[in-house]
Structure formats: structure tokens, C-alpha cells
Amino acid sequence: MAGRGASWSEYQKQIADDHYYYARSCIRQNFFPGSERAFLRILGEELGRDICDDPRHTSCTGIGYHSDIVPLETIMTVVARQFALMAEAGYEHLVTSCITSFGIYNEILNTWEEFPETEERTRRYLKEATGRELVLPKSVSHTSDVVYHFREQIAARARRRLVNVQTGEPLRVVEHIGCHYAKIFPKSGIGGAEFPYVLAGMIESWGGTCIDYPERRHCCGFGFRNYLVQANRGYSIANSHKKLESMAPYKPDFIVANCPGCSMFLDKWQYAIAEMEGTTYGADGRGIPVLTYEEMAGLVLGYDPWELGMQFHQVDVEPLLRKMGVEFDPAAKYLGRDGKYIGRPEAAVVNSGPDKRVYRIRE
Amino acid sequence: MFFGFAMDKYYDMLLEDVRFREGLKACMNCGVCTGVCPAAEFYDYDPRQIVSIVQTRNDDAIEELLRSERIWYCGECMSCRPRCPRGNTPGYVIQALRTLSQKLGFFVESEKGRQQLCLKRSIGENILRTGYCLTPQLVRPETHPEQGPVWRWIVANDREVYGRLTPSYDREGAGALRRIDRQSLEELDRIFEVSGGRRMFDLIEKHSDRKAREMGYDGADERYAADTFSRNTTRND
Ligand code: SF4
Ligand code: SF4
Ligand code: SF4
Numbered sequence: 276m277a278g279r280g281a282s283w284s285e286y287q288k289q290i291a292d293d294h295y296y297y298a299r300s301c302i303r304q305n306f307f308p309g310s311e312r313a314f315l316r317i318l319g320e321e322l323g324r325d326i327c328d329d330p331r332h333t334s335c336t337g338i339g340y341h342s343d344i345v346p347l348e349t350i351m352t353v354v355a356r357q358f359a360l361m362a363e364a365g366y367e368h369l370v371t372s373c374i375t376s377f378g379i380y381n382e383i384l385n386t387w388e389e390f391p392e393t394e395e396r397t398r399r400y401l402k403e404a405t406g407r408e409l410v411l412p413k414s415v416s417h418t419s420d421v422v423y424h425f426r427e428q429i430a431a432r433a434r435r436r437l438v439n440v441q442t443g444e445p446l447r448v449v450e451h452i453g454c455h456y457a458k459i460f461p462k463s464g465i466g467g468a469e470f471p472y473v474l475a476g477m478i479e480s481w482g483g484t485c486i487d488y489p490e491r492r493h494c495c496g497f498g499f500r501n502y503l504v505q506a507n508r509g510y511s512i513a514n515s516h517k518k519l520e521s522m523a524p525y526k527p528d529f530i531v532a533n534c535p536g537c538s539m540f541l542d543k544w545q546y547a548i549a550e551m552e553g554t555t556y557g558a559d560g561r562g563i564p565v566l567t568y569e570e571m572a573g574l575v576l577g578y579d580p581w582e583l584g585m586q587f588h589q590v591d592v593e594p595l596l597r598k599m600g601v602e603f604d605p606a607a608k609y610l611g612r613d614g615k616y617i618g619r620p621e622a623a624v625v626n627s628g629p630d631k632r633v634y635r636i637r638e
Numbered sequence: 639m640f641f642g643f644a645m646d647k648y649y650d651m652l653l654e655d656v657r658f659r660e661g662l663k664a665c666m667n668c669g670v671c672t673g674v675c676p677a678a679e680f681y682d683y684d685p686r687q688i689v690s691i692v693q694t695r696n697d698d699a700i701e702e703l704l705r706s707e708r709i710w711y712c713g714e715c716m717s718c719r720p721r722c723p724r725g726n727t728p729g730y731v732i733q734a735l736r737t738l739s740q741k742l743g744f745f746v747e748s749e750k751g752r753q754q755l756c757l758k759r760s761i762g763e764n765i766l767r768t769g770y771c772l773t774p775q776l777v778r779p780e781t782h783p784e785q786g787p788v789w790r791w792i793v794a795n796d797r798e799v800y801g802r803l804t805p806s807y808d809r810e811g812a813g814a815l816r817r818i819d820r821q822s823l824e825e826l827d828r829i830f831e832v833s834g835g836r837r838m839f840d841l842i843e844k845h846s847d848r849k850a851r852e853m854g855y856d857g858a859d860e861r862y863a864a865d866t867f868s869r870n871t872t873r874n875d
Contacts, residue, residue, distance in 0.1 A: 301772040304814040308803045311814045328812040331822045338771035341714045342757040343736040344842065345765070347657065349835035356825065378716070390656045404828035454715040461720050468720040494676045498713025501677075503761065504753045505781060506870035510680045510713065512784070517679070546786040584803050589786045609791070611798025620791035 290424040291368035291414050295326045296361040298380075300373030301334050303535040303567075309584020310535070310569035311372060314418050317572060321432060322425055327364050332357050335376040341499040351393065352400040354383050355409040359401060362410035369412045370421055374534035377417040378455030381463045384415065415463070417456065419533050419568050423465055423473045426480040434577030437483030439528070440600035445484040446528040449563075450474035451518075451541065453534030454494050474531055474568060481575050490521035495537040502540070515544035519563075523556040529564045529595050531571050541565045546589040549625035560628035562590030574601060581607050591626045644697035648704070652692070652734050661730025665689045671718035671728045681872070683711040685718055685728035692731060704739040707872065710750030740841060746849035749871060755846040755858060756867040758839055766827055769818035774800070781867075 295318070303311050318324045336353050339345035361369060371377045387394035398409045422429070437446045452471040457464030466472030475485045496514025501507040518541070522530075532538040542565040549555050549562065557563045565588065566574075573583040580601060585592045586608045596603055611617040652658045671685045672678045678685065688708065691699050703709055712732040719727040736745070745751035761771050779790045792799045797807065806813025830836045846858040855862040 299814065301770040304804075305772050305774055305777070308800060308814045312803060330810065330812045330816060330819065333769035333818055333822055333826055334765060334771045336765055336771060339757075339761045339765055342754075342761055343733065343740070344754060344758045344762045344838065346737065346834050346838050347655070347733075349830055349833040349838075352829045352833045353826070356829065386656055386660070389660070393656060400829065400833045404832040405825045454717055458716045458720050492717075494713065494715040494717060496676060496713070498676065498715065500710065500750075500753060500757060501713045504756055505868050506753065506866075507750070508784065509870075510677065510711075513680050514676045543785055543789075547784040550786075582803075586799075587788065587792065589788045610802070611795060612801040615798060617795045617798050618791070620787040623787055 289414060290416050290420050291370075292424070293324050294366055295324070295368050295370040295416075295421065296364060296366035297326050297328050298332060298335070298357055298369055298371040298376065299328075300371065300376055300535060301338070302375075302539065303372045306539045306587060307535050307567050307569070307584060309582065309587065310567040310573075313569040313573040313578060313583055314372065314422070316578075317425075317429070317569070317576065318421065321576065322428060326370070327361075327366055329360055329364055331360055335371075335373075335379055337373070337375040337379045338499065338503075340379065341375065342503060343500070348393075348396065348400065350379065351383050351386075351397045352404065354380060355397045355401045356405060356407060358412055359405070359407035359409055361412065363407070367413040369415045370418055371415065372418040372535070374417065374453035374455045375536065377415070377463075378459045380415045381460045384411070385460060387411075417464075417473075417533070419456075419473050419477075420465060422568055422572055423476050426477050429477075429572055429575060430480045433481065433575045435575055435599055435601065437478060437481045437571070437575070437599070439598045441598070445482055446595075446598065447486050447526060448478050448483045449486050449488065449491075449522050449525075449527040449530040450478060451495060451530060451532040451534075451537050452492070453532065453537045456533055471533075474533055477568060477571065478531070481571070486522065486525045486527055488522045488525050490518045493518050493521075495532070495534075495540045496544075497536050497540055511540065512544050512547060515540055516548060519545065519548070519556045522563075526558045527563055528598060529566055529592075531566045531568055533568065535567065538565050538567050542589050546623055546625045550623065553624065555625055555628060557590075557594070559594055561594065562625040564588065564590050564592045564595045566592070566595075574599060579603065581610075589623065589625065645695050647697050648700040648738070649692070649695040649697075651738055652700075655734040655737060657727075657730040658734035661727040661734065662689060662692065663725055665693055665726055666724055668723060670721050670723060671726075674717045674721050675712075675728075676715055676717065677711045677713050681711040683708060685712070685732070688735070689726060689728050689731055692735070701744070704735060704742065704744040705747040705751075707748040707750045709735045709739060710745075710748065710753070740838065740845075743841070743845040743848075745842075746845045749866075749869060752846065752849065752866045754842050756863055758842045759863060762839055766823070766830065769823055769826060774815075 340350040461468040496511040501510035545562040609619040739745040800807040804814040806816040850858040850862040
């Protein structure tokens with residue numbers, strides 16, 4: 276499709292090739308610490324790139340900002356501090372590991388450009404509060420942009436592909452981009468708001484195929500205050516439910532998400548829906564595994580799933596591992612440090628299939 | 639005064655917020671934003687209508703909005719931003735309205751607005767205490783049953799489970815889930831002091847306390863906070 280190709284090429288943004296300053300995300304490290312480790316390992320060990328993990332940087336305060344308790348002036352100053360630390364460490368290319376903060380960094384840089392008085396004020400606040408000087412970055416990328424940038428190098432080192440080893444068919448993948456990646460500043464995301472290509476590019480390079488389904492661009496339903504406050508969680512589950520209902524008929528082998536928040540919600544709400552009404556969305560009567568793109572890249576590169584932290588998922592990933600022909604030790608999944616046995620999570624409907632539950636109810 | 643209506647007071651206050659200037663040029667009431675809005679899907683909520691009310695510049699109408707439930711429904715997903723044919727962003731207008739509602743103390747007049755206290759006490763205080771919005775201990779299984787048994791297992795065995803993947807868990811230095819050093823936390827604290835973050839936190843507490851007393855609580859205590867966190871009388875049909 277000519278129009279499609281044109282839109283994609285229009286949004287080919289520049290991604291730095293080396294010397295990154297890593298801005299860690301609270302959601303990523305809480306729910307997917309193994310993904311973060313995989314990203315740093317891929318860049319450092321596999322690709323020989325230099326990435327700075329600075330112990331001084333803090334949260335961007337983005338969840339507080341989008342819950343409207345952290346004012347714009349405050350988050351601007353926090354972000355300015357990260358930029359100042361980056362410059363002090365001798366780096367110019369920021370790479371953030373969360374869609375929410377990626378949106379925030381872009382929004383703030385744009386606001387400073389459009390309303391220069393806000394940049395001036397931020398400089399003053401930063402100086403007064405910390406004595407540091409704001410230095411603007413040369414580029415801001417999301418961690419997935421960087422993985423996308425190196426997708427062919429990763430493919431060249433692949434130990435496995437996104438292919439069903441029994442049938443030889445490409446795995447069918449639902450990709451979820453996350454609203455703040457490209458809906459705030461379409462030009463800052465690969466492929467823009469209409470044709471986000473960041474995950475699709477990885478999937479295609481590694482042998483899988485993307486599913487197009489009606490609610491492909493719908494929000495996962497995080498909605499900040501709509502999840503964080505218990506009284507509002509119906510909003511969150513209802514929007515995830517809408518997406519899951521829409522994708523299920525296309526029988527995806529797995530979902531991969533760009534945003535750690537989205538990965539977590541699409542995983543956990545499948546559990547909640549299965550417990551509440553016995554509905555599961557996977558073709559095998561269980562849940563649909565939800566991966567981060569770091570986990571997807573890690574599996575392709577032959578990393579051990581438990582070293583990737585895939586035991587953090589509520590929906591079991593084993594059916595997918597078998598389809599991909601990944602060798603793994605099922606007994607090692609829920610071990611602690613140094614192989615210590617620490618018990619295991621209780622069973623859940625989303626992992627056993629609804630039939631058993633229906634059977635139990637009939638009993 | 640214009641046709642007997644008070645005009646522009648709140649509109650001028652909103653204009654001080656750059657997000658408002660960026661978010662509202664001229665709305666033609668087409669409703670495209672409402673069509674893509676996940677909040678409109680779930681709540682009796684219509685971003686087109688919010689923008690249209692603000693555009694009247696009528697003080698009474700805007701004040702009603704600032705006191706209403708409606709401005710608290712939006713999920714700030716910004717799906718409306720790339721879609722508006724006039725380049726507006728209703729989500730930004732909402733952010734400006736919420737900020738103003740908190741500054742003026744109107745947020746406590748709605749059930750959803752009163753939830754700002756819980757957000758301040760959880761996410762807000764956690765930022766200053768730990769340097770992160772979220773830490774594993776904040777997602778307590780008792781208040782997060784939807785997180786399921788795997789999360790319960792993680793929280794119960796946090797040192798083992800995180801320790802297997804990140805040696806820096808709860809320790810100073812580089813790495814995931816590291817403890818943030820004292821100097822960085824002090825800098826964060828001063829940033830909140832200098833840039834108005836602390837003032838916003840104090841305002842949320844002050845107005846919540848006033849409202850709690852009005853509602854028969856002993857101020858904005860634990861019980862008030864717990865009730866605002868779990869109480870939901872919104873009808874979605
Ligand atoms: S999909 Fe959800 S978590 Fe992801 S960016 Fe959008 S609102 Fe945020
Ligand atoms: S899409 Fe834009 S012009 Fe249309 S109703 Fe919404 S804000 Fe107004
Ligand atoms: S930002 Fe708010 S108003 Fe805009 S689409 Fe999202 S929920 Fe709706």
C-alpha cells in the first residue's frame with residue numbers, strides 16, 4: 276500500500292547508535308525486572324554498546340503527574356535534573372524504559388520550545404533546588420526504539436525464531452503500542468500514531484506475523500487514577516476486556532506490549548476476568564501470554580525464560596515456550612536466589628482453563 | 639459582565655496553564671474526541687462537552703465543572719490528541735481543569751475529586767520517600783486482589799524473587815530497584831519545595847481535612863482516606 280509506506284517513511288526518526296544514558300522506569304523494574312536486565316545485557320554484551328546506568332537518577336514522577344498531584348512545574352524540574360545528570364556523566368542520548376516517561380520527556384521538550392519562559396523558569400528552579408545546570412539532550416528514545424534499531428543485528432544472532440516449531444508457521448502476534456508512545460507526539464514514535472511500526476518491525480524481522488484486529492489502537496485501560504484508586508478500577512478492566520474480546524477471534528499466540536504498564540494490565544486483567552466470569556482468551560482455553568519486547572528479544576537470542584523473569588507473569592508462558600521450541604526447566608520457575616525453594620503461587624483459572632472450573636461448578 | 643453572566647475569571651486562570659493554551663484553540667464540536675475516548679466508553683463522559691463548556695468562558699458553568707465528578711473521569715491516555723481536526727487536546731484541558739480545581743479547593747466537592755487525597759498519600763508520598771512513584775510494597779495484595787496469586791507470591795518472597803534477577807534490590811548503587819541515595823532524595827525534596835509540588839500536596843491535605851470535617855469525620859484521617867479510596871456510587875448506565 277503506497278499510502279502506508281509513505282506514512283511509515285515519514286516517521287523514520289533518528290535513533291542514536293551508541294552511548295546511551297538509561298532512564299529506568301518504576302513500572303518496568305517492579306513488574307519486569309528481568310526485562311530491564313535483558314535490555315542492558317543485549318545492548319552491552321550482545322551488541323557491545325555503551326549504556327550508562329546512573330545510580331543518582333530518580334523516577335520521572337510521571338504517574339504522579341498523570342494523577343494530577345504533581346504539578347507541571349515540578350515534573351519539568353525533575354526531568355531537567357535527569358538531563359543535568361546525563362550531561363554531567365558525559366552523555367547526550369537519553370533512552371527511557373517506559374512509555375509514560377517517554378511521552379513526558381517529549382512533551383516537556385516540546386513545551387520548552389513552544390513556551391520558552393517555561394524552560395527559563397525550570398532552569399531557575401533546578402539551579403535553586405540542586406545547583407545543577409540544565410543541558411538539553413541531543414535525542415530521546417524509548418528502549419523499544421533502540422531494540423527496533425538493532426533488530427537485524429539481533430536477528431543475525433538469533434537462536435530461535437518467532438515460528439511454531441511443530442507447524443513451521445509464523446507465530447501470530449498482537450502488538451500493543453501504548454498510547455503515550457505516539458499519540459502525544461506522533462513524530463517522536465516510529466511509524467507515528469497511525470502506523471506504529473516499532474514492535475511490528477521486530478516481529479517481522481524475527482519471523483512472526485502481526486495480527487490486525489479492530490481494537491488494535493485502543494488503550495489498555497490503565498488510565499492512571501482509574502486504576503490506582505480501587506473505586507475506579509472498573510474503567511481499567513472494561514477497556515482491557517474490550518481489547519481482549521476484539522483480539523481473541525484472531526487466535527493470537529501471544530501479545531507483546533511496548534509499555535510495561537500495558538504488559539502488566541493485559542496480563543493481570545486476564546486473570547481477573549477468568550476468576551470473575553470463567554472467560555479465558557487463548558486458543559487452548561487458557562490465557563494469552565503477554566510479553567515485553569525485551570522478553571521477546573531475549574527468547575529469540577536464546578536466553579533462559581526464568582532468567583528473563585517470565586515467572587513474574589500471571590498468565591503462564593509455558594505453552595508459548597513449547598510452541599517456540601524453547602528448552603527450559605519447569606521446576607526452576609519459582610525458585611529464589613541460588614536455587615532456593617520458596618514455595619509457589621496458588622493456582623488460577625487463567626492457567627488451568629475454564630473447563631475445569633465449569634466442571635467444578637457442575638459438581 | 640456580558641449579558642448578565644460573569645465571564646472570564648476562571649478562563650483567565652486556565653490560560654495561565656500552558657497545557658490549556660496548547661490544548662484548546664477553537665473547538666467545532668465535531669465529537670471525534672468523544673468517539674475515540676476510553677473514558678467516554680465507560681462513563682457518562684463526553685470530552686466534547688467539557689471543551690464546549692470551557693469555551694463559553696462563563697464563570698458559573700466553569701465553576702460547576704470544577705466542582706463536578708465529570709472532570710475526574712478522563713484517563714489521560716491522550717488518544718484524543720492526534721485525532722482532533724482542530725488540533726485541540728481535550729486531555730490537556732482536563733489536566734488544566736483538575737489543577738485549577740485543586741488550587742481552588744473545589745475538588746473535594748465531588749466523590750471522584752476527593753480521591754486526590756489517596757493519590758497524594760500513596761504515589762505522592764512514595765516519590766519523596768523512595769524516589770520512585772511505585773515500589774513493590776506500595777502494590778499491597780490486600781488492596782490489589784486483581785494482581786493475583788503470582789504477585790502475592792512475589793511480595794511475600796520479595797528478597798528472593800527480586801534478588802534472583804537484580805542484586806541491587808533495596809541496596810544503594812546502580813541497578814534495578816536500587817535504593818536511591820540520600821543526596822538525590824534531598825534534591826528531589828527541594829525540587830518539590832521550590833517548584834510548587836509541596837504546596838500542591840499541602841493544599842490537597844488542607845481542603846480534604848476541611849471537607850472531611852464537614853462530612854462528619856474527625857478530619858482527613860485514615861478512615862476518611864480509606865472511604866474515598868473504595869467508595870463508588872457512580873452509575874455507568
Ligand atoms: S496503553 Fe495504558 S499504560 Fe500504556 S500508555 Fe496508554 S494509558 Fe499508559
Ligand atoms: S475533536 Fe476537537 S474539534 Fe472535535 S469536539 Fe473534540 S475538541 Fe472539539
Ligand atoms: S485523554 Fe481523556 S478525554 Fe482524551 S481520549 Fe483519553 S480519556 Fe478521553
